[in-house]
Amino acid sequence: MPPHPDLPEPAHPDVDSMLTRKFGREIANYFSGSPINRFSFLRADHGFISKALVHPSTSFLLFNNLAPLAKDPTALAYAKYEDVQGLIGGNPFEKTEEELIKQYNSTITLPVVLFLGLDERKKEGFEHGDYKGAPYFAVDVTPRGTVEKEATAVIEEMTKRGPQFIEGRMHMTLNAPEAAIYAQARALLDWNARNPFCAGCGQPTLSVHAGTKRVCPPTDFASLPAATQGDATTVEVKPNERAACVTRTGISNLSFPRTDPTVIMAVVSHDMKRFLLGRQKRWPPHWYSTLAGFCEPGESVEEAVRREVWEESGVHVGRVLIHSTQPWPYPANLMIGAIGQAIPDGEKIHLEHDPELEDAKWFDFDEVREGLRAGTSGLGEPAPEGYVEGNLRLPPPTAIANQLLRAVVSGFLESGELSKI
CATH class of the missing domain: 3.90.79.10 (Nucleoside Triphosphate Pyrophosphohydrolase)
Structure with a gap:
């Protein structure tokens, strides 16, 4: 039986290979075969991520309670930066990860903004050194916390245009390339949603590395009184030191997707x-x-x-x-x-x-x-x-x-x- 037409092509199927001759054609299964190059080494590149986020060629895949925005059951729908700008607070990547950690306030809801990668087939538009392509991000627009109003507005505006958030336990009718994009985004957004607290100490965590890691900050501006410094007219707000955490005594203060x-x-x-x-x-x-x-x-x-x-x-x-x-x-x-x-x-x-x-x-x-x-x-x-x-x-x-x-x-x-x- 030949490979099913709904499945992705394996990498380099037309290149002669000793392994293919000996063991047969490689099989690429559904949810794999993404057209996007993840460029994982650029996720911590502050300059790259902040520019990619706001570029006109950038596409945003939106999820509401893990339901993707789609044109129909076979095709995803995408938003532009202007559609999510108010929800994500402008450009959250304008600050370095070090600055975000120092300014952490656990009472403020920060929607997860996940960098998926570049579609290098689309050469026009965004460039970063030797790398060219159309950037893809995913955003969790689930109404919650301090951004419930903004998230609800995004959902209403996007669905008013026609696309809908498609509910379902599994989404296996998407075209193969977009099924892979969806799988990457869903798995990482789900992991972020399931890990709001540190496994080491139970305190709130912060999404970093463009949505692919979470950190347990050493300080928190949450519920803090103003601290008077020197002259009575000078008021400086300092963050509270958080309880000790085992993740801060090891090699890195991070947790990773499972x-x-x-x-x-x-x-x-x-x-x-x-x-x-x-x-x-x-x-x-x-x-x-x-x-x-x-x-x-x-x-x-x-x-x-x-x-x-x-x-x-x-x-x-x-x-x-x-x-x-x-x-x-x-x-x-x-x-x-x-x-x-x-x-x-x-x-x-x-x-x-x-x-x-x-x-x-x-x-x-x-x-x-x-x-x-x-x-x-x-x-x-x-x-x-x-x-x-x-x-x-x-x-x-x-x-x-x-x-x-x-x-x-x-x-x-x-x-x-x-x-x-």
């Missing part, structure tokens, strides 16, 4: 004729998928695959190989797609170890082929046209589970070194 490694695996029988699939109780009838679970500390990907499969289904897996990966911004997973093969005497299904699954079954390859052809849909979506009631239903091509199954039935394990599992 990414949770998660294994998801297509398990094949020892005779290479069947797939092991499972289902949860809340899923539609006949809807199955590959097994998945979180990696634990001190555990390799291969060990996590074997443990999760055994815990959930009772099946023992032998050889494991990694197929591809998929960012999954719900909230911060990296899905590590693997293919594993059961050992000869380890194929008996036993669901009583960890009763997470309602059912697990072995399905013949032909059943899975038919499911991939006529039975794929997202959770909560109707079966596609041509589906025969009672047949196997599977996740859509935008899910890595689909790509793992598709790879195996297309012969991924039938040639070269990959067959020796």
Whole structure:
């Protein structure tokens, strides 16, 4: 089966590669393949960020309670600097991070402004040294705190023009390039929203590094009385020293976004004729998928695959190989797609170890082929046209589970070194 048209192209697909000749074409999964160069090393460049923010070519992706502003379910909508200027306080990057930390006041709400990167395909417009392109930012416009009025005004103005903030647990109908932009922004804005307080001392934190780090400031102007200095007519307000924090005694006073490694695996029988699939109780009838679970500390990907499969289904897996990966911004997973093969005497299904699954079954390859052809849909979506009631239903091509199954039935394990599992 050829790659699905809704998936992004892998990097440099037309360049001859020994690795491609030996191991096959690289798979780029949905939510990856962003057209934006992140330029992570420029996030702390005060001059670059402050100029990029206000440039006429800059686009802002807005989120309200993590719902993105979009033209329709397939395409995002973007704002300009003038649309968000009042909400974000002009140009928050005019001050250096050091100045922002010194002037920190935890009673003032500072909407997260996140630098996503430059679209280098758009050469006209913004330039910074050797770097050219259209800047992209994301802004959290959720009405809260001291900017509730300003945020509400932005939401009303943008939706009055036609675009809407699209609610939903998952957004998997966006075109592939914008799905990747959305995934980057959503994951980082969600992380910022979940970490308003320091894990070391419990005090409020401040977003820095263009939205990709959070700092626990040593001082705070919040709820402070004026301090008289010298002459009674001279009043100087000084910040309070905050309680000691373990983050200020180490190498850096920062916390970083988390990414949770998660294994998801297509398990094949020892005779290479069947797939092991499972289902949860809340899923539609006949809807199955590959097994998945979180990696634990001190555990390799291969060990996590074997443990999760055994815990959930009772099946023992032998050889494991990694197929591809998929960012999954719900909230911060990296899905590590693997293919594993059961050992000869380890194929008996036993669901009583960890009763997470309602059912697990072995399905013949032909059943899975038919499911991939006529039975794929997202959770909560109707079966596609041509589906025969009672047949196997599977996740859509935008899910890595689909790509793992598709790879195996297309012969991924039938040639070269990959067959020796």
